Amino acid sequence: MNPKILFIDDEPHILKAFARLFRKDSFDIITTSSPTEVCELVQNDEFALIVSDQRMPKLEGTKLLEQVRELSPDTIRIILTGYADKEAAIEAINQGSVYRFLTKPWDDHELRNEIKRAIDEHRLRQENKRLQELTLSQNEELRDLNQNLETKVRERTEKVTLLNQQLKQGFIGSIRAMAQLGEMHSSDLGEHAKRVTVTTGQIGKQLGLSMDDLFQINSAALLHDLGKIELPENLLAKPYNKLIPVEQRQVQNHVILGEKIAQMVPSLEKAAVLIRHHHEHFNGSGYPDGLKGEEIPLGSRVIFVADYYDHLANNKSGAQPKSPEAILDSMKEHSGTWFDPQVLSALHKYLLPEEHESALLDYLNKQSVNDTPEVKQTNKKETVQSIHSQNSEVESVTEAEMDVTVEQDLRLRPYELELGMTLSRDLFSNNGGLLLPRGTVLGQRQLENLRSLSLANPISDRIFVNPQPVEEKKNTTSKETPQKTPLQV
Known part of the structure; x- marks a missing residue:
């Protein structure tokens, strides 16, 4: 579509001159001598360029072009x-009413060049406008797409999260179902x-194992x-050491069968290997493969x-139960x-954290025999505190994350x-005597006796309880003021 140019002048012969000058160009030329027209x-059509004479009887050109601009x-x-x-034309240019002015009489070649430059300017402005509108439109579409994308991604x-949770719960359910088979058998x-499982998880935490x-x-x-x-x-x-060889081989085969059963569950391949070798x-x-050292997982x-x-x-x-200290001492013989x-x-660090810290201080004392006088006891304590600080980062893992197979028991102090x-x-x-057996539900009297005992002869703070109480909480004795009554458990 050819660009349209409108010429206005109150002299008809000048308008004819404009028409002759641009008859060979690809422009649609329209002429008029009426400002009203x-x-x-302009209201009814789109013009790329308007060329107006300044001095006209009814309206000056600058005033007319101000109306055209609107x-x-x-x-x-x-x-x-x-x-x-x-001067009037220059003022109109400065005010933005006109693009530029040309003088009369004009040079045809110069006028043609100015008209072509003006048409190019109009095309450039239109293209710029089109690109701006396109950019705005695309930005709006992109904004909508981003919002929709965010919604879809969410x-x-x-x-996916729900599916993963369902899969995880189904997976854990499969593990617990298999564990239930063993419990049904015995x-x-x-x-x-x-x-x-509880003890294994705690040892793993002490070793800093990954989730x-x-x-x-x-x-x-x-x-x-x-x-x-x-x-x-x-x-x-029957105890293993009292089995005859045939029976021992029959018992040993349980690790092979356990491995095969675990392999039936997807994603338990690693666990199956661990089951196979847990008696190495x-x-x-x-057994079963005679692995040694770090060959064993x-x-x-x-x-x-x-x-x-x-x-x-x-x-x-039926023998007298042993304390954790006594059991650990016997196990150290096979370390x-x-x-x-x-x-x-x-395991020792988990069961006896205070004793472990004391042993660590003794070790540091021995190591510092040849240290310079500037090395103080506080440095050793700071080292122990630093080690405990590192361990606390491991213990910050929530129980649910650390062990997804069984609920963890809680470790509490008497109060x-x-x-x-x-x-x-x-x-x-503390002397190894059994105070209360596993499974005891703590009543008011037992709580008072335990707290009283802890004041007279502090018992170990390694008291483990199930995470949820069996009964609803009732009026309990204040933790800060335990009753001093004789121990009867």
Whole structure:
């Protein structure tokens, strides 16, 4: 479409001259001598350029082009003026009413060039306007797309998160269902597996294991004896060292069967390997493959230590239960032969944190014999505090994240106990005597006696209870003012 040019002059012969001058150009030329008609034409059509004479009888050119600007801001406006009207034309340019002015009489070549430059300017302005409108439109579309995308991403994320949660719950449900098989076969096996899982998770925390490793190790711990479901109850009840060789081989086969069962669940491949090797000994004397040292997966070494400790702590032989200190002392005899020393140390640190700190201070004292006088005892304490600070970062992992297979028991001091809490482990006095068995639901009288005992002869603060009380909380004795009554538990 050719650009349209409107010429206005009160002299007809000048208008004819304009028409002749541009007859060979690709312009649509329209001429008029009426200012009123100019406004009507501009309202009804789109003009690229208007060229107006300055001196006209009814209206000056600058005034007319001001009206045109209001009606059609994009139209380029040029004034034709004589020398005497230059100042008026310059003022009109400064005010933005006109693009530029040309003088009469004009040079045809110069006029043609100015008209073409004005048309190019109009095209440039129109293209710029088009691009701006396109940019605004695209920005608006992009804004809408971004909003829609954010909504879709949020919706998709929620769906994926929900699906992952459902898959995780289904996965954990499968693990617990398999664990339930062992518990149905033997309640002792089920309870033992839960306790070992708790201890395994705590050892793993002391070792600074990752969340994925903790999950796999805890899963393996919960299922580590699942292969025993094929064993008869009379065989399960006999101590391993009293079994004849044929029976021992039959018991040893439970790690192979447990591995096969775990392999049936997707994503439990690592746990299956841990189950297979949880009876390997650090010196290579274990079964089924005789692995030794770091050939044994770390998770298997952890489960073996927790498994062995739980058997000693919860033996069914009728012998007097041993304290954690006594059990650890007996296990230390096999450190480096059966047990990984690092794992055994982690169990010791979990069960006896105060003793572990004391041993660490003794070690630092020995190391500082040859130190310079400037090395003070406070430095050793700061070192211990630094080590505990590092460990606290590991312990900041929530229980739910650390162990997704079973609920964790709570570790409380005597004054933190509350009515209705259930002991999850046997409670021993400092001299190794059994105060309360595992499963005891704490009543008002027992709480008062325990708190009274802790004042007279502080008992260990290693009191473990289930995470949820069996009964609703009732009126409890103030933690700050325990009753001083004789111990009767």
